[in-house]
Structures are given as C-alpha cells and as structure tokens.
Amino acid sequence: MKILIADDMEGISGVVDWGHVDSKNDEYQRFRRIMTAEVNSAVAGAFAGGADEVVVSDGHGGAKNVMIENLDPRARLNTGAPSEFQMISGIDKGVNGLIFIGYHPRYGTLKGVLAHTWSLGVVNLWLNDRVVGEIGLNSSVAGHFGVPLIMISSDQAGCNEAAAFVPGVETVAVKQGTGTFAAECLPPEVSHELIRETAQKAVKNLIKGISPAPVKTSTPVVVKVELNNAQQADRAMTTPAAVRVDGRTVQVEVPDMVEAYRAFRTIVGLAGPNF
Numbered sequence: 645m646k647i648l649i650a651d652d653m654e655g656i657s658g659v660v661d662w663g664h665v666d667s668k669n670d671e672y673q674r675f676r677r678i679m680t681a682e683v684n685s686a687v688a689g690a691f692a693g694g695a696d697e698v699v700v701s702d703g704h705g706g707a708k709n710v711m712i713e714n715l716d717p718r719a720r721l722n723t724g725a726p727s728e729f730q731m732i733s734g735i736d737k738g739v740n741g742l743i744f745i746g747y748h749p750r751y752g753t754l755k756g757v758l759a760h761t762w763s764l765g766v767v768n769l770w771l772n773d774r775v776v777g778e779i780g781l782n783s784s785v786a787g788h789f790g791v792p793l794i795m796i797s798s799d800q801a802g803c804n805e806a807a808a809f810v811p812g813v814e815t816v817a818v819k820q821g822t823g824t825f826a827a828e829c830l831p832p833e834v835s836h837e838l839i840r841e842t843a844q845k846a847v848k849n850l851i852k853g854i855s856p857a858p859v860k861t862s863t864p865v866v867v868k869v870e871l872n873n874a875q876q877a878d879r880a881m882t883t884p885a886a887v888r889v890d891g892r893t894v895q896v897e898v899p900d901m902v903e904a905y906r907a908f909r910t911i912v913g914l915a916g917p918n919f
C-alpha cells in the first residue's frame with residue numbers, strides 16, 4: 645500500500661498572504677515549518693491506516709519547501725523543479741492512493757484563500773470544457789495512472805471544489821476563507837490532529853475498497869487556457885498544434901492526461917507573466 649502525499653502551501657492553516665508562501669519573505673520560514681508538520685500528520689495517519697510506503701511530493705513554487713530535517717523518517721521526499729510530474733512527482737511509480745495537503749481553490753473562487761490556477765498568469769483552465777484548478781488538474785493526471793484522490797486538506801472552498809470533482813473524497817478544512825486574503829484558521833495543534841485522523845481513515849477505506857474512483861478523463865483531451873491578456877496568448881501560440889480561441893485563450897488537443905499536463909505547463913511557461 646503506497647501513498648503519495650502531494651503538498652502545496654497556500655492551503656496550510658494560518659496562510660493568508662502571498663508573503664507567507666514566498667521564500668524571500670521573513671514570514672515564510674514560519675509557514676514552511678507548519679506546512680512540514682501538516683505533511684507529517686498526513687504521513688503518520690497514512691501509516692496508521694495501513695500504508696507501508698509513503699512518498700511526499702513537494703509542490704509549491706520550486707518544490708523546495710518541506711524541511712527534510714523535520715520530515716517523518718519513514719517517508720521519502722520528492723523535491724526540486726522542474727520534474728516530469730511536478731506537483732505529483734512519483735505518481736507514475738506504483739502509487740495506490742493520493743492525498744493533497746495544503747491545496748487551494750482555483751482562480752476566482754469566492755472566499756478562496758490565495759485562490760489561483762497554477763500561476764498568476766492563468767485565469768481559467770478547462771479539460772474537455774470542464775473548468776478545473778490544480779485540484780482537478782492533478783487528480784486527473786493521477787487518474788491516468790489509476791490512482792484515486794482519497795483526501796485533501798485545504799480551506800473550506802478548496803474542500804468544496806475537491807468534493808464536487810471527486811465525490812466521496814475525505815476533506816479537512818483547516819481554515820474558512822472570509823476573503824482572498826483573510827480566513828478563520830485552526831491552530832496547528834488542532835489541524836494536525838484532524839489531518840492525522842482523516843488520513844488514517846482515508847487509507848483504511850482505500851484498503852477496504854470503499855474509496856473514490858480514480859478520475860477518468862475522456863480522450864483525446866482538449867486543454868484550453870484563458871490567460872490574462874492577449875500578449876501572453878501571442879507568446880503561448882508557439883506551442884505545437886496550438887489553436888487561438890480568442891484574444892486571451894489558447895487550446896490544444898492531446899492524446900491523454902500526461903500530454904495534457906505537459907501541454908498546460910508549456911502554454912503557461914511560454915505565456916509568461918501578466919505583462
């Protein structure tokens with residue numbers, strides 16, 4: 645029973661500001677410590693639930709946030725970027741279940757703390773006409789490998805987004821957003837215990853065969869990306885086989901979700917920042 649724990653930082657309890665997740669900001673060191681502890685809580689719960697192998701994929705920014713010196717010694721850490729599967733690095737290596745820790749809602753979500761979709765350069769992303777954020781995108785790539793999303797910790801809006809995309813997924817809301825940059829947050833002592841208990845339950849259910857099904861995406865996959873402005877879309881049009889949908893929107897059709905992940909990252913990378 646191998647579990648992949650994919651983390652991000654915006655959905656960690658206490659985080660309500662870009663400065664909290666920016667390694668150049670003094671506050672960052674506090675929140676990466678809390679993030680590592682939230683990850684450790686999921687690791688402990690996964691093992692308690694019956695996992696015999698747990699790999700952590702660091703997913704925020706350059707994927708160098710989890711403090712390895714504080715990581716549960718039973719886990720392994722995928723860190724650094726870029727890598728083939730980036731936010732879910734290791735998903736192709738015989739994983740049975742996926743857990744998201746510290747995830748956040750997609751761009752434009754009401755009361756979604758630091759809500760965005762991959763980068764601040766992206767407005768919307770659609771997979772086959774279904775709008776998704778990072779929760780939908782990464783769980784769909786996992787689905788390509790037959791891996792179900794069994795649990796998420798996030799703010800309340802992120803938990804709602806996950807439950808709508810993956811019915812039956814276990815959720816832990818570590819904060820209730822009251823705005824994009826405001827939330828009512830659980831203290832770490834409380835959020836850690838909730839994450840540990842829920843991860844244990846999610847892995848137990850996976851072993852019992854009563855977990856959510858892996859996300860299925862019909863193929864070929866149309867990846868459509870709405871950018872902030874037309875000059876970003878101009879730049880993104882050097883993506884092979886790209887079609888211009890409108891001034892700010894570019895799409896490509898690719899054979900499967902692995903290629904969709906590549907295509908999305910290519911479009912975002914070529915589009916560059918909002919100017």
Ligand SMILES: [Zn+2]
Pocket residue numbers: 652653654703704705
């Ligand atoms: Zn992030």
